[in-house]
Amino acid sequence: MNQIIETIMNHRSIRKFSDKPLTNDQIKTIVESAHRASSSSNVMAYSIIGVSDQEVKDKLHAISGHDHVKTNGHLLIFCADLHRIEQLDEVERSEAFQENLESTEQFIVGTIDAALAAQNAAVAAESLGLGICYLGSLRNDIEAFNDVLKAPSHVVPLFGLAIGHPREIPDIKPRMPLQAIYHENEYIPFEKQKHYIQEYDQTMKDYYESRNSNNKQETWTEQINQKYQKPTRMDVGPFVKSKNLNKR
Amino acid sequence: MNQIIETIMNHRSIRKFSDKPLTNDQIKTIVESAHRASSSSNVMAYSIIGVSDQEVKDKLHAISGHDHVKTNGHLLIFCADLHRIEQLDEVERSEAFQENLESTEQFIVGTIDAALAAQNAAVAAESLGLGICYLGSLRNDIEAFNDVLKAPSHVVPLFGLAIGHPREIPDIKPRMPLQAIYHENEYIPFEKQKHYIQEYDQTMKDYYESRNSNNKQETWTEQINQKYQKPTRMDVGPFVKSKNLNKR
Numbered sequence: 001m002n003q004i005i006e007t008i009m010n011h012r013s014i015r016k017f018s019d020k021p022l023t024n025d026q027i028k029t030i031v032e033s034a035h036r037a038s039s040s041s042n043v044m045a046y047s048i049i050g051v052s053d054q055e056v057k058d059k060l061h062a063i064s065g066h067d068h069v070k071t072n073g074h075l076l077i078f079c080a081d082l083h084r085i086e087q088l089d090e091v092e093r094s095e096a097f098q099e100n101l102e103s104t105e106q107f108i109v110g111t112i113d114a115a116l117a118a119q120n121a122a123v124a125a126e127s128l129g130l131g132i133c134y135l136g137s138l139r140n141d142i143e144a145f146n147d148v149l150k151a152p153s154h155v156v157p158l159f160g161l162a163i164g165h166p167r168e169i170p171d172i173k174p175r176m177p178l179q180a181i182y183h184e185n186e187y188i189p190f191e192k193q194k195h196y197i198q199e200y201d202q203t204m205k206d207y208y209e210s211r212n213s214n215n216k217q218e219t220w221t222e223q224i225n226q227k228y229q230k231p232t233r234m235d236v237g238p239f240v241k242s243k244n245l246n247k248r
Numbered sequence: 249m250n251q252i253i254e255t256i257m258n259h260r261s262i263r264k265f266s267d268k269p270l271t272n273d274q275i276k277t278i279v280e281s282a283h284r285a286s287s288s289s290n291v292m293a294y295s296i297i298g299v300s301d302q303e304v305k306d307k308l309h310a311i312s313g314h315d316h317v318k319t320n321g322h323l324l325i326f327c328a329d330l331h332r333i334e335q336l337d338e339v340e341r342s343e344a345f346q347e348n349l350e351s352t353e354q355f356i357v358g359t360i361d362a363a364l365a366a367q368n369a370a371v372a373a374e375s376l377g378l379g380i381c382y383l384g385s386l387r388n389d390i391e392a393f394n395d396v397l398k399a400p401s402h403v404v405p406l407f408g409l410a411i412g413h414p415r416e417i418p419d420i421k422p423r424m425p426l427q428a429i430y431h432e433n434e435y436i437p438f439e440k441q442k443h444y445i446q447e448y449d450q451t452m453k454d455y456y457e458s459r460n461s462n463n464k465q466e467t468w469t470e471q472i473n474q475k476y477q478k479p480t481r482m483d484v485g486p487f488v489k490s491k492n493l494n495k496r
Contacts, residue, residue, distance in 0.1 A: 001277075002251070002376075003251045003252060003375075004251060004252045004375035005281060007252055008281045008285075008368055008371070009281070009284055011284050011285070013286060029249075029253055031430050032257070032426065033256045035423055035429060036256050037256075038370070038380075038382045039423075040384045041384070041475060042421065042468070042471070043472065043475070044423070044424050047429055047435070048430050049430075049432070049434065050431070050432050050433070051432075051433055052432065056433050056434070084428070084438065085472055088469055090469050090470075091469070091472065091473040091476065092473060092477060096478055097476045097477060099482065100479060100480055103479075104485030104494065105387065105480065105481040105485065108387075111363070112359060112363045112384075112406065112407065115364055115367070116363055116370075118364070119285060119363070119367035119371075120256055122286070123367075127250050127251075127252035127253060128250075132286075133286075134286045134288070136288045136289070139353065150434040150435050152437075155435060158360065159360065173290065175283055176292050178279065178283055180332070181283060181292065182279050182296050182297075183296065184298050184299075184300065185297070185298070185301045185304050186297065186304070186397050186398040187327075187397055187398050187400060190331065190400075193332060194337075221336055221339070224291065224333055224336065225336070225338060225340060227291070228333070228339065228345045228348045228349070229345060231344045231347050233351070234351055236356065237352030237494070237496050246485070246494070248482065
């Protein structure tokens with residue numbers, strides 16, 4: 001196993017950081033790593049907003065509710081960004097141009113571009129001995145999330161990546177057996193995934209029971225059921241459309 | 249610079265592979281790396297379909313048009329997948345449950361989960377000395393792409409990742425200056441990004457002129473203008489909705 005595979009396999013989300021800021025060199029290395037990820041047709045339909053200002057972190061913390069949004073070494077926000085293209089002086093503002101920008105296809109492109117860059121940043125940070133945690137919780141109030149960062153039309157802030165010096169190293173969380181996730185040559189019917197999901201339910205129950213902190217009795221299926229029984233972030237769809245993205 | 253940063257910085261897309269298949273060990277390492285990426289609330293709203301069957305590759309090649317879809321060492325397809333959750337026996341099929349599954353929020357979750365996993369796979373493959381290329385071109389006909397893989401409701405095949413033994417190592421393509429992509433504490437107004445885009449236009453023109461193969465005279469802005477003047481993949485939006493995703 002080489003160092004890279006080892007780093008990847010060793011991933012766990014870190015939710016307690018010291019407040020020691022990353023050095024400029026560390027930030028540079030992480031952001032340049034993000035920047036080297038593949039981008040669909042070299043469009044680079046994403047932006048990264050690095051948050052070092054404690055006031056901005058505190059505002060974002062009020063949205064997310066997680067302590068690691070305000071206490072970390074650095075915070076990166078990843079956005080789908082078609083604004084840069086929309087604003088170019090030299091493009092012809094045809095009907096087709098507008099239709100493309102506002103399509104679901106281009107919103108997918110921006111979302112994937114942002115996520116590929118983010119995962120490079122995550123792996124790079126972990127390779128430097130730092131911890132990371134993704135923050136979808138910033139979408140708890142996507143309008144406020146957007147306003148804090150002053151993102152214009154055709155930009156959707158998607159998620160954060162908190163980076164820092166870990167104050168604790170939790171266990172690696174077990175994943176769904178690979179046999180349910182990885183299919184060969186065609187999609188495996190659900191009936192054939194079922195067995196592995198049941199196996200995972202037992203694994204997660206055992207894992208939660210044996211955990212040192214925050215132990216509980218819950219299967220994965222029970223967690224999913226609970227999570228999906230309350231309409232959550234239903235304003236994200238209309239918000240994205242208000243940004244003139246994902247409209248058709 | 250550690251090995252991981254070096255691998256990430258050294259990335260270039262490979263579009264010519266030998267037909268030597270990856271070993272089972274290589275596939276296992278790459279797919280397990282994908283599987284270790286973060287997943288929103290541990291929902292794992294994605295699936296990976298590994299394509300080794302030449303007939304399936306040929307069908308996908310007919311959609312994408314790129315030779316590296318049929319000639320590679322292995323081909324991975326990444327899907328946003330809410331089907332697994334939708335099918336669970338033990339969940340309560342409430343109105344809220346359905347609303348959540350069909351929301352833009354959950355489609356974003358599935359797309360990001362898939363992309364994070366993919367980028368881990370890409371970095372892992374490159375760390376093993378293999379080359380990779382992302383394939384958004386499979387969305388040229390998303391209905392056909394889906395049908396080849398027999399993906400059910402609540403699953404959207406998003407893109408491919410061709411992996412293999414490189415038959416050529418192209419130059420690293422210059423990226424937009426980081427100053428346009430990376431913002432601090434709030435979104436940089438376009439007016440302040442403009443200078444870097446002009447700089448990049450010149451860089452890309454020089455790069456294309458100096459290239460050994462396929463050299464041309466074109467700025468990034470000209471490429472973008474050309475790309476967006478024809479409505480492209482406008483069926484992706486309706487297709488995703490037909491899968492009962494991204495509906496509200």
